[in-house]
Amino acid sequence: MSKQSELRSLLETIFVVVGSFVGAIIIITLATSKPEPADTSTMVVENEPMEANVQPVAVVKVAEKSDMKKNSSVISGEKIAQANCVLCHGSGMMNSPKIGDSAQWEPRIAQGKETLISHAINGIRTMPAKGGNASLSDEEVGAAVIWMANQSGGSL
Known part of the structure; x- marks a missing residue:
């Protein structure tokens, strides 16, 4: 070559x-280079704050103790009993007296209002104190007891 x-x-x-x-x-x-847009006047850029995109799905508001005390006179014994007591006293679970059964409530009503309310607040036999709801006030428990007793033939 x-x-x-x-x-x-x-x-x-x-x-x-x-x-x-x-x-x-x-x-x-x-x-890798970006082409420049031909018409920059039509380009819209939205600058939203990040907080608008990151919001919780729901918000829980917890009632303050003072709010519950103010509203306790508004809540009736019936509502308290329906929300807390009817599970056992509606069906007679664990030998609890059924709401509306005057034969079961008669000996209990005969003990007196204070005794009934004391048993409900402090618990008796298989019933826990305040029916197992420690957040209830003594007044709320008393209102529920009076309502259940009156529905079962009493006049407390």
Whole structure:
């Protein structure tokens, strides 16, 4: 082989290598660059605060103890009994007197209002104190006892 053909072959190889690098740089530059929008006046950007996008699904409001005391006169003995006492006293569970059964309530009513309320507040036999709801006030328990007793033939 002649020196001229060797030189030509070497130059062709150099041009191919350099051309490949230049071509790769051009392709990478075009692929990663952002094209400018033709009309920037139509582009709308909304900047909303992040708090608007990150809101809880629900909010729980817990009543304060003072709010419960203010509303205790509004809550009737019936509502308290329906929410707390009817589970056992509605079905007679664990030998509890059923609401409305005067035969079961008669001996209890005969003990007197204070005794009935005391038993309900402090618990008696299988009944836990305040029917198992320690958040009830003594007045609320008393209202529920009076309502149940009156529904069962008493007049407290």
